[in-house]
Amino acid sequence: MAAFNSKYALALYEHASRRVNLRHKFSEEYTVEEFREILDVQPDQLKAFGNLKQRAIAPALKEVNLWAPFRLSIAY
Numbered sequence: 001m002a003a004f005n006s007k008y009a010l011a012l013y014e015h016a017s018r019r020v021n022l023r024h025k026f027s028e029e030y031t032v033e034e035f036r037e038i039l040d041v042q043p044d045q046l047k048a049f050g051n052l053k054q055r056a057i058a059p060a061l062k063e064v065n066l067w068a069p070f071r072l073s074i075a076y
Helices: 007-017 032-039 049-067
Strands: none
Touching: 007 032, 007 049, 032 049
16 A cells, blocks of 8 residues: 555545445445545545546556456446
8 A cells, every 4th residue: 555656546446445345346436526526636626527537547557457366446
């Protein structure tokens, strides 16, 4: 966990790692607001989805997939 540079990556990693052992769950669906909560994006930050995706979601996903022992993908 010390390898993560982004607070968003750490939040995504922590969220996903709690679900890794749930073998019956291969995918989950989240609303944009739920995803904001997962990443701990403040309500006044990254209001437009494009900004959220570019500055939080995509970099976090890339970093998690670099360091985690599992792989994540996101369908927008």
